[in-house]
Ligand SMILES: NC(=O)C1=CN([C@@H]2O[C@H](COP(=O)(O)OP(=O)(O)OC[C@H]3O[C@@H](n4cnc5c(N)ncnc54)[C@H](O)[C@@H]3O)[C@@H](O)[C@H]2O)C=CC1
């Protein structure tokens with residue numbers, strides 16, 4: 001791609017600071033070269049649009065499925081960047097076999113999501129500021145391990161389960177132990193699927209390094225929910241289909257469990273039956289801080305610069321206003337939580353969109369598009 005004169009980029013308009021990062025000067029272009037950036041809603045990026053625009057670069061977030069259906073007739077795209085941690089919407093094997101470079105933004109919002117989880121717990125159980133409790137964490141990668149650090153700052157016990165990592169003082173329990181012995185269980189796994197007998201699908205999983213003995217779709221279902229005492233809170237800020245939605249609804253009906261969902265199995269449509277039973281519900285914004293989103297953009301910008309063999313010159317730090325949100329201050333003044341993050345406001349905004357027994361996809365996406373990005377607390 002370093003020989004391309006003019007670069008055409010199709011990008012999800014929900015990517016933060018697109019123009020500040022992806023312009024001729026920041027992409028090392030000379031005065032005779034141009035960067036044409038077309039930004040559209042992520043769900044509107046389709047094969048026809050790519051055929052019409054013939055972009056060199058595709059920049060997405062989590063709502064654009066990328067694979068054969070999108071790229072079968074592609075002659076132009078050489079780089080796909082997803083400004084997200086999750087990659088379940090991208091067929092990475094398809095990209096690799098078609099010689100298309102892929103980058104995602106691993107870890108970009110790990111503090112933001114961990115802070116979302118902490119806020120949810122402390123909003124629902126303020127006594128946990130003073131009292132020790134056991135936090136169960138399923139998935140101890142970037143977000144799970146960051147959450148564990150906050151938990152230990154608060155003097156909480158951590159029971160962690162991650163079968164793909166070595167045992168450690170954090171990775172210290174079985175799945176059953178985490179579910180049955182925790183006061184709160186928080187999910188931080190990627191969305192992955194079970195073994196396929198189809199050879200092609202199997203090698204795709206191998207290429208993406210997914211160990212499907214531990215597939216996470218419907219990891220939380222009627223059987224696993226039954227392992228959790230009724231008073232155990234459940235939080236999902238990973239991916240909706242990690243929890244079987246109708247099993248969860250039946251479980252809450254039976255146990256009156258406190259459940260916090262940022263992600264939903266049938267997102268972006270949310271059924272009021274489930275919504276009305278949740279302790280906190282938010283529209284997939286756990287990672288939506290200014291820092292989390294800008295870091296996502298920075299990571300894919302750096303990767304594109306590498307592909308273009310130019311030195312990255314834009315830095316998110318030049319775009320960030322002063323951040324006054326210090327974790328040390330909040331820890332010393334728990335009564336300031338609402339000023340750091342008013343999670344109940346996000347909850348109310350989602351519930352207020354209920355019409356005719358559901359929140360529709362347009363309204364759900366609108367809440368995300370127009371979200372006032374919060375600030376990440378400095379740890
Ligand atoms: N709600 C939101 O706004 C956001 C949601 N996410 C979601 O959070 C997920 C986790 O993010 P990171 O921690 O950064 O990813 P990561 O890749 O750093 O960590 C995921 C961990 O889960 C483990 N894992 C995989 N299968 C497992 C299983 N069956 N049981 C237990 N552990 C398992 C892996 O070994 C890995 O250590 C992402 O894949 C994404 O889907 C990420 C960012 C924002």
Ligand SMILES: O=C(O)C(=O)[C@H](O)COP(=O)(O)O
Pocket residue numbers: 014061062063083084085086087109284287288
């Ligand atoms: O990074 C991820 O993974 C996420 O879930 C994102 O924060 C979600 O944001 P969108 O990509 O859907 O804007």
